[in-house]
Amino acid sequence: MRTNEPLLLAGSPVAAERRAAVQADVEAFRRNRGYAPGLAVVLVGRNAPSAVYLHQIIKGCTKVGIDGRVVEIPGRATSTGLRREIDRLNRDPRVAGIIVQMPLPKHISLRAVIDTLDPSKDIDGLHPLNAGLLALGYDGFVPATAKAAVELLKAYKIDVDGMNAVVVGRSNIVGKPVARLLLGEHATVTTAHTHTHDLPGLVKTADLVVVAAGVPGLIKGSMLKPGAVVVDIGINVVGGNIVGDVEYDSACQVVSAITPVPGGVGPLTNAILLGQLMHAARGTGPALQVHQALQRMAGA
């Protein structure tokens, strides 16, 4: 049992700094080009959890002057219909970035949709080209949530070099990219998932635990190594409240640093997404890397 309070890894102050920088970039872009950079959020069917997340993204766009628009596709649309719509957005010069809201209805092929995205507009890093760049340790668009988790640690000067890190969750949008980013920061990374035999035993060995399972209270204080750093990416609604995947009160008894939920990774995710949109709009940073990779692949 610890006596002093853990360091709270709050995302909002870090996000506010990022948003201010994005806002200045948007203003410069508008002065140069005469129009606002555009973000298209493709929503298929009316799905309540997605709609809340979507609303936050559009609100974030409005605050900094980005032209955020929702492209609503009826839930009965086919994979082909959705791909046609994405292709239209790929060719629209005013649309700098495209996000496809998950989860998609079951009858739509996620893979076919992701493959259709123009990788240089894929600001949330889902396209195989962006995932491949990340896997190889090259720059490209990285899923914003995964990037937010790692950037939050950096913002609070937590150096993960050499740490034993356990990432709970192996989704393409969160768990896998978090693990790859942590490897890039020289952590020793183990990824746990539903088939992991002894999750408590594994978590007990970790200096850093990043949780993205979508299971409220999955990680309890008794499972954590004293002094561990905990990043809780989970967002779950329990009894009308938003909670993470970590049992916050019991974890606070043992950890040295922890993200609150809400107010941890979430706010920074949004700000990072908008920063990535500006790279896509200007063709800089990850967008330039993607462009160059495409050119090399085409033999140009």
Ligand code: NAD
């Ligand atoms: P997902 O369902 O696609 O993946 C969950 C992963 O967790 C799977 O790989 C699964 O194997 C693993 N898992 C589930 N139960 C487990 C258990 N009992 N033991 C070990 N592993 C287990 O979910 P996702 O899209 O990766 O999202 C994960 C969580 O992160 C969700 O709560 C989601 O709402 C949240 N999320 C947060 C943000 C943010 O900005 N903070 C963004 C995206 C997702």
